[in-house]
Amino acid sequence: KNQVEQSPQSLIILEGKNCTLQCNYTVSPFSNLRWYKQDTGRGPVSLTIMTFSENTKSNGRYTATLDADTKQSSLHITASQLSDSASYICVGASGNTGKLIFGQGTTLQVKP
């Protein structure tokens, strides 16, 4: 069964600190792994997309890693800002149609 699991479910950090969000996936056939940011009341916005041959990809202060052997991914946020407060969703894309399998998300709250 295709599924994506994320941890932790929620996280509170102080502004300026770093944090890492985790994702375990079972997606077959695997095409790519994505991280989305979803602000409250908004639709998800893509941060990174990685295929199995990529093990790291950055987008500003966001760095995603992918270990295709262990089927794990992480999203590292450097020097957090208040605007990073959002839900971060790990998503696996399956096969040729690109059907997306969503995790339940990690809710990040950055406090001043």
Next chain:
Amino acid sequence: EAGVAQSPRYKIIEKRQSVAFWCNPISGHATLYWYQQILGQGPKLLIQFQNNGVVDDSQLPKDRFSAERLKGVDSTLKIQPAKLEDSAVYLCASSPRQRSDNEQFFGPGTRLTVL
């Protein structure tokens, strides 16, 4: 470039009533998706269109949900009759083509509350 537009943004109805949501995808995007996102969960695909044809509607509760994409552009999603468990955010997304590496662009969603 204009993003995916959805309306209304919020809707409150009583159970057993009907409701319809509208989506206008990014111009030129052939693939359109409707997702249901229950509070605290990730989005769940309800239906996927390629132009005006249905590609995947395996998770659409067809006894009460229906969707159409006339002329391969705008789309509407209808619920009739609504149940309490339909309370969720309904997201519309579009992508240029039906490819696994295509990015999906999401609209702001419609928040439905069923009383």
